Amino acid sequence: MIEFRGVTKQYPDGTVAVGGVDLVVPPRTTTVLVGTSGSGKTTLLRMINRMVDPTDGAVLIDGTDVATVDPVRLRRSIGYVMQNSGLLPHRTVLDNVMTVPLLKGTRRQTARARAMELLETVGLDASLAQKYPAQLSGGQQQRVGVARGLAADPNILLMDEPFGAVDPLVRQELQQELRRLQRELGKTVVFVTHDIDEAFLLGDQVVLLRTGGRVVQSGEPAEFLASPADDFVSGFVGADRGRRRLRLEEVGGRRVVVDEDGRPAGVLEP
C-alpha cells in the first residue's frame, strides 16, 4: 500500500507542483493519476521512488516513510516505465531488460532466463532480444519498457504516460495487454495519463488532479460520471459534451446505444 500524507511540493521560485495531497493507493490495484499538464501528476508519481522529494508531508510504502530509505535501493525495488520507453540506446533489448536485476546482484544466467521469459510475457518475439532499441517500432519499445519495469519482480510498478507517444491503434493494443498482465500479476500500479478514457479503461481507482497539484475527485471510474464533484470534473470527463450522454434507439428490432449526436456506441445486451 502506498500512502500520501499531506504531500506538497513547492519549488524555490514559489511554484506549487503538488499542493497538500492525501491519497491511499490500495495494494494489487491500478490507480490512475489523471489531469492536464501542470497538474503535478508526474511529480506525485516520482515522489514514490524519490525522484522528487516532497517539501512537506510524507509518502509511505507499507507504513515506511520513503524519506528514510536510500533512494538508489528504493528505485531498484520499484518498477518504472516511462514515455518514449527510456530504453538505454547502447544496450540490446535483452540487456535493457536485465539491467535492474543485474544492479541488484542477480546472477547473469538467472537474470537472462528471467528476461527472456518476460519478453514472451509482454508479447515480444525472442528474436528481438539481441536487437538495439532503435531497431524496434515505438510499440515494441514500449513493450520492452514494460518488461524492464517488471524484470526485478517489484511489488510496485510506476507508469508515466507509457503509451502517450504511440499511435492510437498500438495504444489500444498495449492498454489491453496491460489489463491482461495486471490480471495475471496483480502489481500495485500507479499510472499517469492525461487521457481520461485511458484512465477509465485501466484504473480501479482514478484520481483527477488540477493545476497546482490538487485532487479534485478520486474514486472508481463510474463515480466520475454518476456524481462529478464539480463542473471541472464533468468538463474533464466529457459528461457535459455529447460523448458521454448515451441514449437508446431501436434499430431493426435491436436496442442500439447512441451518443447525443446519434453516433452509435454499441448494442444493449438483452
Place this chain on the structure above:
Amino acid sequence: MNWLVQNLGLVGELLLVHLALSVPAIILSFVIAIPIGYLAHRQRWARGVLLTLCGVLYAIPSLALFIALPAITGFGIRSPLNLVVALTLYGIAVMVRTAADAFDAVSPDTRLAATAMGYSAAGRFWAVELPLAGPVLLAGLRVVIVSTVSLVTVGAVIGVQSLGSLFTDGFQRGIVAEIVTGIVATMVLALVLDALSVLAGRLLLPWARRAAPGRRSSSQAAPIEAGEPA
C-alpha cells in the same frame, strides 16, 4: 625516392619518436578533458569559464608555449616531457568543448530512466552517460589526434626530435625530398592513428552504427502504421 631509401632507418626512428611524443599527449588530453567537460556539462556557471579558458589556451602560439612552459613545469625546453605537457594542454583545449557537447547530447529521457532504474550517480556516469557520449567524444578525439600529430613537428624548431626534424634539416640543407618525406610521413601517421581510433569506435560503440539509419519499422509494425485512422 632515393633519399628516402637511403635514410629509411632515420625516418623509421623519427617516426617512433614522433609516436612516443604524440600518443601520450593524445591519451592524456582525452582522459583529462572528459571530467572537465562533464563539469562544464553539469554546471552552467562552470561552462562559460572553462570553455573560455580553453579558447584562450588554444590561442597561445605553440612556439611561445614550448618556451614559456619550462618556467612552470621545471622540465628543460628540449625535454620531450616539456613538449608532451604542451601538446596535452592543446589537446585539452580542443577536447573539453567537445566533451561538454558529448554529454549534452545524451538524451535527458535516458538519463532519467537510468536514475529511475536505480543507478547511483557514479554508476550512471560509467554505464550510461560515458558510453552514450562515445560517438561525439570519438569525433573530438579524431580532431585531437590529427592536430597533435601535426603540432609535434613544431617541436623540431626548438630542438625536440620528431618527423618535423626532417623539414628543419631539409630546409637548412636544401633537400626537397627530405622535406616532402617529413610532410608525407606526418600525414600518414595522423591518418593511421585516425583510422585506428575509428576502428576502436566501431568495436566499442557497435550500437552507434546500427542506430544511425534511423527507426527501421519492423514487419510487425508496418501494417499497424499503414492502418492508422485518418
